[in-house]
Amino acid sequence: MSLVRSAGLQKFRQTVEALGGDADAFARQAGLPDGALDADDLLVEDAALAAVLEIAASTLRCPDLGLRVASVQELSMLGPLAVAIQHSPSVADALECTSRYMFVHARDLSVSLVPDPDGVPGVTALLYSFGPGVRPLPQATDMTMLFVHRAVGFLVGDGYGLRSVDLPHRPVAPPGRYEKAFGAAVRFGRPQALLRLPSSLLKRPLAGVDATLRGLALAFLSRQSPDPRTGPAARVRAVLAQSLGTGPVELGDVARALAVHPRTLQRQLDAEGQSFAKILDDVRRTRARAYLTSTDMPLTQISRLLGFAEQAVLSRCARRWWGMSPTALRRQARSPQ
Known part of the structure; x- marks a missing residue:
């Protein structure tokens, strides 16, 4: 069992209710604790978080539910980690900060930069790992990867040059729906979940950085481990x-x-x-x-x-x-x- 912050379900209730569903009933079916849909700092089992998305998607016949939820989630759901990311000097610093402190949001999940799996010069990959032996479910994977993509776009602008997206599962929604959400080609049934980015992006400085705020956020995060x-x-x-x-x-x-x-x-x-x-x-x-x-x-x-x-x-x-x-x-x- 791995634990994640309930903030990962931000906007789930609103999305489900807009589709006419009963978010609380789905949460009970998945075994989520009371309040998990409305609080950010409860620790819930990652399996329960993934299950509630699958249950809701199946019941509502909404195969792109994970994409819908991610499309309205905000970077602020990461709490102090979001502050540290936003006020990093560069994209590379923001991603390094995410990699170091991701455990605060989800203990067994990690984000890291790896060489491009296609070996294309000038391209690097942002790998999202779900923990050893974990078989990620499609809805949670879709939600997570689109959130990561949107988080990068929030930092530097939507047109940051995403080359393509690799997902480990087969498409549960029409492939065109994925390409519309990510604004890039999406490849399914791949060994890992990752975004392929231009390497030059890593050097890009971030605007509006407040070093004091970043220092306070990092001090808080360092005390959580x-x-x-x-x-x-x-x-x-x-x-x-x-x-x-x-x-x-x-x-x-x-x-x-x-x-x-x-x-x-x-x-x-x-x-x-x-x-x-x-x-x-x-x-x-x-x-x-x-x-x-x-x-x-x-x-x-x-x-x-x-x-x-x-x-x-x-x-x-x-x-x-x-x-x-x-x-x-x-x-x-x-x-x-």
Whole structure:
């Protein structure tokens, strides 16, 4: 399982509802968490994101749904990464920034510059990788690749010289629909998903760059990655802090996010005198106190955000953590001293 930010579904609801579909029903069928269609920062399973597009496209008989969604998405859906990209000195710097920090948006996805697969002089390729062993579904691939194309166009203008597009699947919509969307030839059934660009594009400077804004965005992005120089317990804690309440938080899920085998991670934690269960409990306790003492969220919602199956689990944990019920802690925090 890989996790992606729910921002990747920006404009899905509007597109589906314009076609007469029930976006929420499709989200439930795909197993997306509540709120995934209307929030940017939930972490959702990439398989669920791909599934909701396939379900909606099939039900609505709209084979170009992925292209439709991407055509109205905005670069801003990448959050701070968008700011860093927009204020990079050149296209090459913007793409390098995207490659380095793409994990903030989607942990197992990557963007990188590679030699042109056709070996044409003066042409380079922008490769979009979906993670090892992943077989990308057509709608999600179409949406992603058109968004990447439009993002480049946003930076330098629509006529940036796209040579052609390679997609790993067969066309699910008429080929002409793809060529109209990309404004270039599209080749299907190719080994990889990529855009073929003029190499000269990489040197093009970007206009309106604010170095201060870029520095602030990069500082934020650099704090989102668990630093490999820190101990395993700190890295586990950082991943749990981002994932809690948005999906499974088992040892195997965290190990995958950190690119290590679960048994290896467990041994590393043992060597530090730590355990996965204790770290998860600590993260939940800290998060629970914050929710209970600084928000008015119902206990059922807090329970879900902590990854508990039911409110009774929160009540038992609260008595173990603080010797009182969640309601009592909330009341105590608000009573005058």
